[in-house]
Amino acid sequence: MSDTSPTLLHLNRPTKVGREAEYIAEVVANEDLGEYSKYLLKCETFLKDMMGCAHPLLVSSCTHALEIAAMLLDIKPGDEVIMPSFTFVSTGNAFALRGATLVFIDVRRDTLCMDETLLEAAITPKTRAIVPVHYAGIACAMDEIMAIARNHNIPVIEDAAHSIFASYKGRALGTMGAMGTLSFDIMKNICAGGQGGALVVNDAQYLARAEIMINKGTNRLAFQRGEESQYEWKDIGSFYAMSALNAAYLYANMEEAETIQSHRMMLWNNYHRAFKWLADAGHITLPFVPEACEHNAHIYFIRVKDRTQRDAFIAFMREQNVTVAFHFVPLHVSAGGKQYGGAGSALDVTVEAADTLVRLPVFYGFSLEEQRYVLEAVLRFWA
Ligand SMILES: *Cc1c(COP(=O)(O)O)cnc(C)c1O
Secondary structure, eight states: OOSSOSSOBOSOOOOOOSOHHHHHHHHHHTTOOSTTOHHHHHHHHHHHHHHTOSOEEEESOHHHHHHHHHHHTTOOTTOEEEEESSSOHHHHHHHHTTTOEEEEEOBOTTTOSBOGGGHHHHOOTTEEEEOOBOGGGOOOOHHHHHHHHHHHTOOBEEEOTTOTTOEETTEETTSSSSEEEEEOSTTSSSOOTTOOEEEEEOSGGGHHHHHHHHBTTBOHHHHHTTSSSSOOBOSSOOBOBOOHHHHHHHHHHHHTHHHHHHHHHHHHHHHHHHTHHHHHTTSOBOOOOOTTEEOOOOOEEEEOSOHHHHHHHHHHHHHTTBOOBOOOOOGGGSHHHHHHEEESSOOHHHHHHHHHEEEEOOOTTOOHHHHHHHHHHHHHHHO
């Protein structure tokens, strides 16, 4: 390739490994569209085996999984929920929907995950949930967070949207808190053909009610299993179940998980090796993976000097026909975050991360040749 890529290189593309259309066609041909559809069951079994969890409930998105978690905890107006500001909107929105006040604490400079040393001070008598987010599939310090939560008897909901296939001390992310939430949207490592997610219920006391909330507040599943004599309204809820067609797409991805993950890990490691000297020279900061964590190559990012350099770098890459992006507008500076929450600590690291972080393309189907082009373009910026 020349100095300018002939085609625009994307930051991400939905994972597509081959059999998605075949499985969807099979579901359609068999009219296998109900809640016990073959691929829904296969996806559930895959998650149980891979994560070592008993109750992964397939839902329509991680956003919905977080909303269900908030309902299960009976979050009410006046309750406080502690979370990082450095996260996606849905982490906050799910609890704001129930009237909670969001309490934003800072992230660690090394991992960009919730800073566990700030947690204790943010807890008040009104705290009803703690929501760590495993940024880029690199785990929060879960032993410390869980110990503090246990001392105060506060449930932990892990936002593991980034984190399928990632682990902490051998435990899958999303399996340590009372509940964990997974995403299979088009930006994540495996995809349910548009949108999809899972609510991983680890504390079994929430299970029966979760099933009802996912199925429009009814006892539909218990009735179908013959456990209840009539089908009726039981509780609040909505229609949060994953569709059979989405599950067919998702299972085609799950089946090829090793292929997908080895490709992503290769891309991640290539960036990491190629940029080491830039980091050693003090130009950029690279991702840090603590000893306890096995990450999943969900995101590769670099952190540059400041916001001015970030914008210049993004514009430079755009001129070379490469899409790169910053991540995220922190919740506490966004209009929604200001309305529904406030600072529970200083948020300097969050602001700095949002100003300086740039994501580079990582996806299944991103070729080594394309990556080499991106690597050379990045190096040209600092040449
Ligand atoms: C993607 C994402 C979500 C939402 O996932 P959806 O499946 O798109 O609803 C929630 N939290 C974080 C941190 C995310 O990155």
